[in-house]
Each structure stands twice: as structure tokens, then as C-alpha cells.
Amino acid sequence: MLSRMAGTGISRRQSQHRISGTFASISPMTLRTKAWAAVLAVTVLLVLTLLWIGGQVLATASDRLEREFVSRGAQRVQNAFEYRLGVLERTARDYANWDDTVEFAAGRRPEYPRENFTSETLANLGIPLMLVYDAERRPAGGVHVPATGTAPQRPADGADFALFAPEIATVIADRTARTATRGWKKAGSVVWAYAAVPVTSQQDAKITRGALVVARRLDQAYIAELAEVIRQPVVLAADHPATGLEFEPLAEGGTLAFARMDGQRILSRVSLLARDRSPAAVLVTELDRPIHRAAVQAGWLLAGIGLGTALLFGVMFSVLLDRFVIRRLQDLHDTVHRVGSEDDPRLRAAVRGADEIARLSTAINSMLDALARSRSDRELARRRHERLQEQLVQAQKLEAIGEFAGGIAHDFNNCLTSIIGWLTLLREELPQGGKQREQADFALAAAEHATAVVGQLRVYSRQGEPNLVRTSLRELLGDSLQLLRSGLPPSIELQLISNCDHDQLLADPTQLRQIVMNLVRNAADAMAGTGRVTVRLDNVTLPAADCPGAGQLPAGHYLRLAVEDTGSGVAPELQERIFEPFFTTGNAGRGTGLGLPVVRSVAERHRGAVGLSSPPGAGATFFVYLPIAAAAPVPLAPSEPAAQSLAGRRLLLVDDDPKVLQVLARALVRLGCDVVTATDGQDAWEQFLRLDGRTFDCVLTDLTMPRVGGMQLGERIFNSRMAVPVILMTAYAAALDPERIRQAGFHALLPKPLDFGRLTRLLQDIRGANTAGSDCA
Secondary structure: OHHHHHOOOHHHHHHHHHHHHHHHHHOOOOHHHHHHHHHHHHHHHHHHHHHHHHHHHHHHHHHHHHHHHHHHHHHHHHHHHHHHHHHHHHHHHHHHOOHHHHHHHOOOOOOHHHHHOOHHHHHHHOOOEEEEEEOOOOEEEEEEOOOOOOOOEOOOOOOHHHHOHHHHHHHHHOOOOOOOEEEEEEEOOEEEEEEEEEEOOOOOOOOOOEEEEEEEEOOHHHHHHHHHHHOOOOEEHHHOOOOOOOOEEOOOOOOEEEEEOOOOEEEEEEEEEOOOOOEEEEEEEEEEOHHHHHHHHHHHHHHHHHHHHHHHHHHHHHHHHHHHHHHHHHHHHHHHHHHHHHOOOOOOOOOOOOOHHHHHHHHHHHHHHHHHOHHHHHHHHHHHHHHHHHHHHHHHHHHHHHHHHHHHHHHHHHHHHHHHHHHHHHHHHOOOOOHHHHHHHHHHHHHHHHHHHHHHHHHHOOOOOOOOEEEEHHHHHHHHHHHHHOOOOOOEEEEEEEOOOOOEEEEOHHHHHHHHHHHHHHHHHHOOOOEEEEEEEEEEEEOOOOOOOOOOOOOEEEEEEEEEOOOOOOOHHHOOOOOOOOOOOOOOOOOOOOHHHHHHHHHHHOOOEEEEEOOOOOOOEEEEEEEOOOOOOOOOOOOOOOOOOOOOOEEEEEOOOHHHHHHHHHHHHHOOOEEEEEOOHHHHHHHHHHOOHHHOOEEEEEOOOOOOOHHHHHHHHHHOOOOOOEEEEEOOHHHOOHHHHHHOOOOEEEEOOOOHHHHHHHHHHOOOOOOOOOOOO
């Protein structure tokens, strides 16, 4: 990079200097200025946030304390008035228990009010009104001191006695003399504090003889007297100038409330409720606000302390930031600028300490070192790119080979269908026990072996799930190693050691051969043409400590295949990568990097695992763990299937291969079928419509055909609503799922070369064409 900078020429450098000078004339904010501004902004924001939070907490706490303070004051006023009501009730009970009061209530002793309730007595008691009722709630008499006079007078029968009629009715209604009532009652502009109690004799205090009411006016004198007792000013709400304030409740029921007048005063309101829960009188107490004043002072103190602390913190933080960060960054900037201007990659930034700036300086120095090594790195990158391209080409070749193998399997299966078909027909025409029949059997066995070879080609093309069959791994190893022996150099020794009691497993033999071939060839390549490859087979029970790579397998019994070589082994740093696709430790042109990934893939598809053990300089051992198959039942001796007749079956046979079409038609006709042939799907569909498709018992069609394929032909038949079973035949069934074929409506999927016994059984299961709703189940 520096060399390229040097080669840009004088003009570019002068242009950069002119641009730098232009920006410098604008005088942008320096890093120090930005840091100070950032510290100031963050500090102010933090302090304001803390002050706001503290103010909210302080305001909430002071409001709660002030409410409690006002509530206690209002409660004292309410308790004081309730206490006076109690005193009034006790005074009434004292008089109600006199025998003279009983006599007066009974209409006797008319002198009773004059003798007992004089002006002096009423003044001492503070009671301006006393009323007595008989047992029938009729007024008996009493005294009444007017608000403007001092001499007792006779009560007004129509006003004074009727005022307390509801309370008297309640008291006298209880003949057991247990009910009394007290409270507040408003009559016009006068509010009375009253107590109504039953009149009882001393001889029998449990019988109501009448009722007695004592009452006192709620006037300024009464309120002033109570205010002096509780030592706080109390006035009627109507007499206070701040009656328009909005009060907030202090308790449920609304009897206690408060309102703030200003920053110095607060009002508490006490409602004295009448019998019907309506306010008879409202009292207001004006209180000072010491808690509010203290909260305001605390708030200002908190703000002052916060601002002072913020100023101190900001200054200290800015000084430390300037000393330990900004100055060092400025030095680093000067060094980097010098490296760029002098174009000297040998210059290095000074590294002081071990913090982030020091690591940044170290990183810059590393970058300069990297620039010096850039030429060699580019060369290395070019070589890696070429190697990746070679691996890509190799992978494309393998993919083309796989597709080619699949195509070969497809065409060869069609040929095998014709060969096996004609051999089967020929065999049936030959007498049993004859030499020609034996030769035909040999030919059929060879054709079946060819079928297995085609199956191997299909597996090599990596299509389809493994064909799991019960397999003896010991026998498979013997056959595979015998084939591999001929392909290895004579200087490589190959030996098999089997120490297993049970070697049966459910596996795809072809794919197991891939495992053996890949592992043995890798071992031979690792020894550079000279050494010994040992293949071991034994039984293990997992979990076990000496089984590398088997940690994720479930517990159980497994076959362990070990392939050991005497090469140099696998380096520890490469042991995690050797199973990656396209990764290889071989030289250019040797190895594709796909052998070990295929081994792992096949092992996992068989519910197994692969492991590696490679001590330094002691060769490498690859382990393959495969689950042991359960014991198989003793198979019955196969019997020769009896020849079955398919007489009366009418079939539509479709295949684009004339050889397959001819042999299948001949075989079906020999079984008694009426066969109509077609060379492709379009021809078959036209004949199906022309000959009335309902007359066919079944349609046998190839999958891949020109114009209309087997799948499209089946869809047309299904959509025609004619209940005709369709059997799909294919020479390349690996890419098809039989279950999905059945779900699509087809009766069955038959791979080529055809199993004529299975085809015969399928056709025997199909009901006649005249049976309604038939299907090929």
C-alpha cells in the first residue's frame, strides 16, 4: 500500500495538501474540544436527570407527609366534636334516669323544668335546649333558651319538639331502653348538636318510659371553645374567605378533606354529617405548611449540591480524559501522519501501557507489518484460489460422473428388463431337470448379478435411500479386500483381523463397500506406497472409554471397523478438518477431499459414527461404528411360485422401448391377458379413449416417455373419473418416493428390471373391470 502511495505522484500529494489546508482554514472542532463538549453535555444531562428524579421523590415524600399531617389535624377536630357529643349524651342520661324526669314524662310534676333547669344550671351545662317526651312520643315539656336571651322559656310545641321527632321515634320504639342517638341536625341556619336518650326509672332501668333530648347550638362560642381545647383555629366554612378552593378527600366517606391555599397555608375540612348523611355543618381549619417549606429548602439544597458535584466531576473527568486519552491519541495521530507523509513503512507507533490505545498502536504496527508482507500474501492467495478452482473442477467432474452413472443405470435397467423377460419366458418353455433349463438358470443368475451392479451405479450417483438388507460384515470385508488387493502396490501389506462374535447388521452392502474402499485407499496414500494396512473387526458395547468418535451414539451393541496404517498420521490441527468436503492433505492432483466425508455420511445414514485416533508419528486409525442387527428368524425354504392364470384381464401396456414393450406383452399374453400396447403416453391416451377405458382392468405405463410421460398419463386417467388402476414402471426409481406415488393415485411403483412374480401378484389382486369402484390396493 505504501509503495502504491509513493507511486501516485507529486500532483496527488500536492492536491491532498491543498484540500487539507482548505479544511484546516475552516477550523473544525478538535478531538479535545469534542471530548470536553461531550463530557459537559453528558454531565449536565446526568445531573438534570438525577435532580428530576430526586425532586420527584422529594415531592412525593413531602406530599405524603403533608397529607398525614393535615389528616391528623382534621382527625383531632372531628374527635373533639365527637367527644362533645359524648359529653352531651352523658348529660342527657344523667337527667333521664331521675325519677322526677319519669314523673314529668308521665304528666306529673309540672314544676320539674322550673325547679331543675334554671338559667344558672343551663349556663353551667351549656345546654340551651332540653325536651322531654312521654312513652307515646308526645311532648311532655322542657326548656329553651333563645340565642338572644338568657331566661329559660317553654319550648315551642310545633317547632322544637317536631325537630327531633325522627330521633325520638327511634329511641321510644325500643321498649328495652337500649337505644340512644346523637349527632348533628340543621334547622334553618342553626345547627344543633343533640343527644336523645330513653327515660327510665331507677327501679326498672330496662323499660322505656319516654325520651329526653338535650341540644346545643353550633355557634361561634361553641367552636371557639373547642378550638381552644385542640389548640388550632377552627371556623365554619361559610365564615372562611377561601371557600372556593377545590378540596381533596383525606378519607373514605368524604368527611375529611384538604386544600392548599398557597405555599404557606393549607386548609383541612371536617364535615359534620346529619342523620341522613348530608353535611349539617362544615368546619375549616387553617394550618401552616412547615413540611412544604422544608421540602422546598431541601430541593434547593439538593440542586446546589448536584450542580457543584457535577462541576467538580466534569472538571476532574475532563482533565483525566485529556491526560490519559486525548494526548495519547494526538501523539498516535502525529505518528500515523508522519508514516503516511514520509512513506516509510519502517516507522512504528510508540506503544505505552496495555490499554485500548496501546492495543490500537500495536494494531497499527501490525498493519504496517502486514503491508510489508502484502506481496507474499497476494501470491499465497493466488495459489489458494487456483487450488479451489481445481477442487471445483474436480467436484464438477464427480457430479458429471454421477449423472453419467445414473443415465447408464436407467438405460441398462431397460435392457435388463428385456433380457430377464425373454430368459424367463425361455426358461418356462424348457423342461425341468434338463441341461438347457440349467443353462437358462445360469443366465438368469448372471442377469440378476448385473441388476446388482446397476444398483451400485445408482448408489454411486448418490440418489435414493440405502437399501437395507441383512449383511455379514465379515464376508463383505473379505470380498472387498480381495478386490482392493489387486489395486494396491505390492509393497503395501493388507491384512484382515476379525475378533467379532456377531457380524450381522442391516445395511446397504454397496455403500459399506464405499466405506472400506475409501478408508483403505486413504491409508495406502498416507504411507507413500510402503507399509502395512490392518483392517480389524470386533464387537463393542457403548458407552466405552476407548471408542474415539462414538460419544454421541446411544448405548448398545455395535460392530467396530478399524482401518490402521503405518504412515505419519494426521496432524492435531488437521484432525477436525479432514471430514470437511474438498479438504485434503494430499499434494496437488491427488485426492478430491470427498472420501472421508462420504464415509461419515454413509455411517450416519446407517445410524453409526466415525472416529479417528492418530498419536504423533504413530500412524492413523479410523474407526467406524455400526449397530448390530437383531437375530433374524430362520427363513423358510423358498418354494417355486405356482403359475397363475390372468385370463380375462384386459391391460393397456405403455413403454417407449420396443424391446421392453415386446417382452412384457408376450409374457402377459402367455398368462392369459388381453394386452393393448402403446409406444408413448399420447398414443396410450388416445387408445384409452377410443377403446372405452372402463373396459381395461389395469394400465401399466413407463415413467419417462416422449410427448406424454407416465405421470401425466396417470393424471389424465384419474381426472377422467374412470376407476382404472395404474401401475407406474421406471428404470430409474431412485428419485421417486413410492409413498408419494401411491398418494398421487397410482396403484404401485415397479422398478426395472421388473420382478415378474411381483407383477403377477399385483395383477391377480386387481378385480375385474366390471366391479364398481375397483382399485389396485
